[in-house]
Every structure is written in structure tokens, then in C-alpha cells.
Amino acid sequence: MDVRKEKFCKESLVVKTSRIFPIDTNNHNSLFGGKLMSYIDDVASISASRHSRSDVVTASTDSVDFLIPIKPTDSVCLQSYVSHTGRSSMEVFVKVIAENLKTGERKLAATSFLTFVALNENGKPTQIPKVVPQSPEELMLYNTAEQRVKIRKDRREHSKAFASVVNTDIPWM
Numbered sequence: 001m002d003v004r005k006e007k008f009c010k011e012s013l014v015v016k017t018s019r020i021f022p023i024d025t026n027n028h029n030s031l032f033g034g035k036l037m038s039y040i041d042d043v044a045s046i047s048a049s050r051h052s053r054s055d056v057v058t059a060s061t062d063s064v065d066f067l068i069p070i071k072p073t074d075s076v077c078l079q080s081y082v083s084h085t086g087r088s089s090m091e092v093f094v095k096v097i098a099e100n101l102k103t104g105e106r107k108l109a110a111t112s113f114l115t116f117v118a119l120n121e122n123g124k125p126t127q128i129p130k131v132v133p134q135s136p137e138e139l140m141l142y143n144t145a146e147q148r149v150k151i152r153k154d155r156r157e158h159s160k161a162f163a164s165v166v167n168t169d170i171p172w173m
Contacts, residue, residue, distance in 0.1 A: 004129050005129055005130065006129050006130045006131070006132050007051055007082075007129045007130075007131060007132065008131075008132050008133075008134055009081045009082060009083060009131055009132070009133050009134065009135075009138045009142075010081065010134065010135075010138075011050065011051065012047040012048070012050040012051040012080075012081045012082040012092075012131075013047070013079065013080070013081045014043045014044075014046045014047045014050070014078075014079070014080045014081070015043075015077065015078070015079050016039065016042070016043050016077070016078045017075055017076070017077040017078075018039065018075065018076050019075055019101075020070060020071065020072045020073075020074055020075070020076060021072070022072065025072060028069065029071065029072065030069035030070055030071055031069070031070035031071075031074075031076060033064070033066060036064070036066075036070070036076070036096065036110060037061075037064055039076070039078055039096075040061075040064060040078065040080075040094045040096070040110075040112050040114070041058060041061070041114065043078045043079075043080040043094060044058075044080045044092040044094050044112075044114045044116065045058065045116065046080070047080040047081050047082055047090075047092045048082065048090045048092055048116035048118070050082075051082040051085070051090055051128065051129065051131065052090065052116075052118035052126075052128040052129075054118045054119060054120065054126055054128070055118070055119045055123075056090075056116040056117065056118055056119065057116065057117050057119060058114060058115075058116055059089060059115040059116060059117050060114065060115045060152060060155075060156070061112065061113075061114045061115075062112070062113040062114070062115075062148065062151075062152065063112065063113070064110060064111075064112045065110060065111050065112065066109070066110050067107075067108055067109055067110055067111070068098065068107055068108075068109050069109075070096075070098045070109050071098070071100075073100055073101060073102060074098040074099055074100055074101065075098070075099045075101055076096060076097070076098055076099075076109070077096070077097045077098075077099060078094055078095070078096050078097075079094070079095050079097070080092055080093065080094040080095075081093060081138075082131050083113075083131070083133070083138065083141040083142060083145060084131060084141070084142055084145035084148075084149070085128055085129070085130050085131045086149070087125075087127055087128070088117050088118050088125035088126055088127060088128055089115055089116065089117050089118075089125075089128075090115065090116050090117075090118070090128060090131070091113055091114070091115055091145055091148065091149070092113070092114045092115070092116060093111070093112075093113055093141050094110075094111065094112045094113075094114065095108060095110075095111050096108070096109045096110035096111070096112075097109060113148060115152060
């Protein structure tokens with residue numbers, strides 16, 4: 001088992017490339033957003049597991065920012081890695097690149113940040129290694145992470161307050 005105190009961002013890198021098939025598209029002839037969101041959670045969870053070398057659970061998805069449509073003439077390439085760490089939590093950054101398979105043109109199609117928590121064999125949060133950024137992109141994400149952590153905490157408190165007043169009664173009764 002890997003018990004180092006620090007790991008580089010690149011050690012958790014996951015790259016997944018897929019072709020866009022007709023079954024993957026919506027009525028606008030672009031990649032269905034839910035399919036992309038599934039791909040994003042999949043690669044992000046692998047990055048989190050690689051970093052922590054433990055079971056992980058998705059704690060939150062900040063957002064998925066769809067920047068351009070991904071067309072059937074494109075491939076979709078997702079790149080994910082751990083960009084920041086807490087005691088047991090990890091922020092994972094995912095970038096989605098669309099590549100026109102005929103021209104080779106590549107464009108940033110979407111970005112997302114997710115938070116995962118590492119779990120021990122009893123299903124309880126467990127300590128993880130700190131992450132060490134190296135590239136300019138990794139350093140920028142690492143240096144701006146505290147702002148995102150604060151936003152997540154505020155949003156979670158708002159969600160708890162909201163949940164306390166949401167009706168959970170059976171709707172047909």
C-alpha cells in the first residue's frame with residue numbers, strides 16, 4: 001500500500017477518449033449532457049482512488065460547465081487529476097476536449113470540479129496524502145482551490161437549510 005505523505009497531481013491523471021455514437025446524442029445532434037456527466041464522474045473517481053489508494057465516494061459536483069457542443073464527428077477526451085486535498089477530501093479537476101476527427105482541431109468543450117472523500121475499510125473518512133502541483137495549470141488550480149472550498153462549504157450549509165424545509169410527504173396522499 002502506498003503510504004507517502006505527498007503525491008504529484010500527475011500521479012492521479014486519468015485520460016479517457018471515446019467516440020460519439022448516434023445513441024450518445026440528443027435532439028440537437030450533440031453529445032447528451034447526462035452521458036458526459038457520467039464520463040466525468042467515472043474518470044474523477046479513478047483519479048481520487050489513484051491518489052488515495054482507497055475507496056472513495058463523490059461528495060459533490062460543483063458544476064459541469066458545457067462550453068461547446070460535442071458533435072458526432074468529434075471524439076471526446078476527458079483528463080482528470082487531483083488538484084487539491086484536505087484531510088480526507090480531494091478536489092478533482094476534469095477537462096473535456098472535443099477533437100474533430102477529420103481536421104484534428106481540438107477545443108475545450110467542458111470543465112468540472114468534483115469533491116471525493118476517501119474511506120477506510122469501515123466506510124469512515126481516512127487521511128490522504130497531500131497533493132503537490134507542478135505544471136502552470138496545476139499551480140493555478142491549487143492556488144485558487146481555497147476559494148472553491150469556501151464556496152462549497154457555503155453551498156452545503158445553504159443546501160442543509162433548504163433541505164430542512166423541503167416537503168418529503170408522499171405526493172399522492
